[in-house]
Amino acid sequence: MMDNLDLLKGISNPSPTKIVLLVIDGLGGLPNPKTGKTELETANTPNLDRLAAEGTCGLIDPVGPGITPGSAPGHLAQFGYDPVRFNIGRGVLEALGIDFDLQPGDIAARGNFCTVDEAGRVTDRRAGRISTEKCTELCRLLDGLVIERVKILVCPVREHRFLGVFRGKKLAPEISDSDPQQVGVPPRTITALRPEASKMASIASQFIAQAKTALAKHYPANMVLLRGFSQRPHFPTMGEVYKLKPVAIASYPMYRGLAKLVGMEVLETGTSIEEEFLTLKQNYAHYDFFFLHIKGTDSAGEDGDFDRKVRIIEEVDSALAGLMSLEPDVIVVTGDHSTPALFKGHSWHPVPIILHSKWCRPDRVSEFSESACIFGGLGRFPAMQIMPLAMANALKLTKFGA
């Protein structure tokens, strides 16, 4: 049966029009009990409000009503990929996040340096969040081990987090995690979930045993936990599907990695919102699709910092003026999911969206907010339909069917 991407592949055409997809991570919120207003409703956002008034608004469900998405499905849906069908393992996501070039056959795992007590029970899954420097030093102890002709590459990520990559022949990723996801219990024994993965289960177990020995004197980081063993998937690229020349501007590695997985180029940029927008401006001539990712809103939401999330939204709004002066044919502003400060984490709430183009049909919404977007002309719809809408408004799709 024909799938969404096949359909789009059949009707997409290259054209000089430009699309900007601005993803304000964790944008959606919940009302502050004191004011009855969400973060977005509290923020002073004249530019977003102008886009909302001129454009058409709505609410998206990243995966589906009630489903809280992780970062990968949240973003894949934005790029038009069915987030249930196109799944990415945690290990691969970690590799993407540090620009690690996974080879065909490589098995990647997300690693934590952790603390275990004398009985071998996990007492801190993050080893007191050791510094990235310390993590780098410890990774050097483990990197390059060879077990039964399988080479294990160990790369620091950030703080206690590292990437483990198993490179060898006939390795299958279907093995269980060693990370128990709780303290007070020992790491779990890794087992093969399919007969073909028994070699991999054995290698991973031996690696963990060797790591324990090597780290014995490095309290609090005296053990490792591994999870999310996975292989790099092969997705059709955005170039193939949409005939776009797409580029990503994101200060966090994971989002750059996700963008690469769907065939985007990735630009070097700074860590501030201003720098990200500047990078877009400087490279505006060279691409026709720009994925611009703002991380701060999600972090503030996760920290439960309502006011900081408000400030970051206002900062994005200020930076938007420069983007709007470039007059992209289509501007989409939304988030990959909600991260209400009151909830202190990703949530399932639908996310407000603006679609702004010469060809959109304006609605009566004149401010960008959760409560106003309910009445938007786009209605409530799955995030994976954002791309067809953006492509249509950029006049990059021909008619479907005779």
Added chain:
Amino acid sequence: MMDNLDLLKGISNPSPTKIVLLVIDGLGGLPNPKTGKTELETANTPNLDRLAAEGTCGLIDPVGPGITPGSAPGHLAQFGYDPVRFNIGRGVLEALGIDFDLQPGDIAARGNFCTVDEAGRVTDRRAGRISTEKCTELCRLLDGLVIERVKILVCPVREHRFLGVFRGKKLAPEISDSDPQQVGVPPRTITALRPEASKMASIASQFIAQAKTALAKHYPANMVLLRGFSQRPHFPTMGEVYKLKPVAIASYPMYRGLAKLVGMEVLETGTSIEEEFLTLKQNYAHYDFFFLHIKGTDSAGEDGDFDRKVRIIEEVDSALAGLMSLEPDVIVVTGDHSTPALFKGHSWHPVPIILHSKWCRPDRVSEFSESACIFGGLGRFPAMQIMPLAMANALKLTKFGA
């Protein structure tokens, strides 16, 4: 997996209630920059507004958000057929459009008379849009050729367009187009896309060679281009699926052809809106489902004639009074897609819809317009769900499941 039609087939029942589906082709529009109002919002439509106020409203996506439908998918969706799954080839659509009675096994192709230069390169894909008279004359030169016991029927359509039908044994339609869809290159060589189609590829190639010879002295129409080779598909009929006795009233052949494809009877009617409504009234006793198709709105939209589209909508509104006096159990008013006069073509914008019946749950919408329908009780939904809604409101569906 159970499909929509299977589900409906299992719960549909014949009953004396009557459904009218009024399709105002290309109904949806975009606001006139001078007034901020769409064609439908500009038109004075007391009857449509009354239906909207008494009924329930919404917006439909014919194929999906962002997807601009051709006429075939736009209509199949209205009749409840998944427009992605139930595909109709271009050649078949052309045959439907001129009431050509395709036989089982016939392969139909859309043909263009075109111009080629001395080197055989296409210089005009439409041969300067020759007159329909000239087209008819040229078709006579080619009609009735027999190649390896395959008879080729060639019928004029309009201007440079013609229908080619290949009638013979063991012909398969899976061959490539000869139409290069661009100028400056020669027509493409036709190739079989499946081994079973090699005979058909050979016959089509020989036909094109003979046509070239026959047309050599008929510059600018000195060559043919063929595309969209296809066979008449077999769809479950509306009688089978819905237990309806359905009838179509449409002045344009293509829509009559689409209606026949899903098992509707087709009534003779005039070309004016008044005549079409009169045909419905005269035949009201004999059917329980009426598909009434209004073409003028789409044509006006394609021509970019905002005011003409407004006038035609007003004409439909006037004619509606007579239909309403018949008191059909269910009246659905919508379009198969949007054709905004500002856009001068089919577009992806969702189409307003009214569902009027004794049993619908009224909403707060009191006018029929794009901006009001956003707030309708039906919300925004795929067009292929219109039929289940109409059937339910006509009390023609029993409970699903125990």
